[in-house]
């Protein structure tokens with residue numbers, strides 16, 4: 001059997017990457033720090049994925065094991081030496097914390113004279129995820145390792161799409177997912193082009209795919225989350241029963257469509273259909289997706305290349321409307337979740353630092369006129385709240 005090492009045995013890791021790797025005859029070593037999940041993987045060695053639809057169809061995944069990277073890093077290193085593919089779905093903020101371990105695995109693979117090309121695919125919601133990971137891994141590689149990486153180890157960027165909410169099932173491995181799924185990998189950045197994984201779409205240029213996904217699914221999702229939170233809702237489906245929030249989502253989609261049409265070869269008809277499907281996916285009655293999950297880590301989501309600020313910057317530069325996106329950014333600045341470290345940090349910053357400085361700090365926007373617009377949106381939202 002082929003060997004896969006997957007970092008992050010959470011929702012999307014078990015609920016999508018695990019499914020595809022299993023269907024391609026991989027034995028999967030899931031690497032995680034969650035002891036309950038790791039113990040369950042090693043005891044049960046299999047789990048079920050349930051599709052959130054009328055039929056509640058089930059997909060069985062076996063040939064899995066777990067490695068706790070905090071306790072058994074040497075096992076992870078050995079698994080990387082022998083791996084045919086390495087994937088992650090761990091969260092963009094966590095990638096720097098596993099970079100050293102991957103570097104150690106790559107170093108050991110070189111020492112073992114393994115000349116089989118290997119790709120490391122970061123399946124995170126971010127633009128350039130795998131290349132970002134590579135930049136962090138490089139910090140731990142010596143000259144010989146770097147030469148080896150240039151020759152044998154690819155870090156192809158990827159876009160992964162399937163809504164997998166947080167859930168507490170009796171079986172900790174059981175995972176309920178929406179039926180829709182899409183995994184696109186940048187083939188041009190791959191080293192092991194012979195390993196074609198069925199269920200993965202290989203693209204020569206990932207940019208249109210990742211931007212369409214991030215700015216449609218994730219910008220839209222976050223729009224519902226932050227507007228929903230401001231209106232007092234707790235789940236995405238509940239928030240979408242509010243006609244104003246649905247209209248805001250539709251307006252955001254229209255702004256995003258204008259950008260995608262300006263940048264890429266999509267047709268308006270195809271994008272409208274894609275956006276309609278997204279609305280249906282968000283409203284899936286078989287899924288309970290908490291606003292706290294979709295709105296998690298708001299400082300990350302306000303980043304320069306993230307789901308709001310990047311399309312706003314690019315629309316603004318083209319003199320195209322982005323008022324609804326900007327208004328939603330205003331909502332993010334008042335988003336509260338006492339269990340979310342970044343939500344707490346953002347509120348604390350706003351209490352101790354002038355608003356303009358907080359906006360500059362979290363968004364990295366330098367355009368003075370745009371900063372003023374963002375500031376006006378935050379203030380308008382504060383006024384509504386007061």
Ligand SMILES: NC(=O)c1ccc[n+]([C@@H]2O[C@H](COP(=O)([O-])OP(=O)(O)OC[C@H]3O[C@@H](n4cnc5c(N)ncnc54)[C@H](O)[C@@H]3O)[C@@H](O)[C@H]2O)c1
Nearest residue numbers: 008009010011012032033034089090091092124125163164
């Ligand atoms: N859930 C979705 O709908 C979905 C869809 C597409 C992409 N994604 C992306 O996939 C990534 C993971 O999201 P998720 O929803 O599966 O999150 P999750 O919290 O369910 O899973 C993340 C896993 O990483 C583990 N982890 C955290 N720190 C770790 C560390 N230092 N070492 C090892 N393991 C560690 C956690 O224990 C957890 O099991 C994110 O980048 C997310 O944006 C999620």
Ligand SMILES: O=P(O)(O)OC[C@@H](O)[C@@H](O)[C@H](O)[C@H](O)CO
Nearest residue numbers: 125160161162163164218221294
């Ligand atoms: O994972 P995040 O925090 O970047 O975004 C939250 C959700 O929008 C996201 O997980 C979606 O459910 C997913 O990207 C759907 O493919």
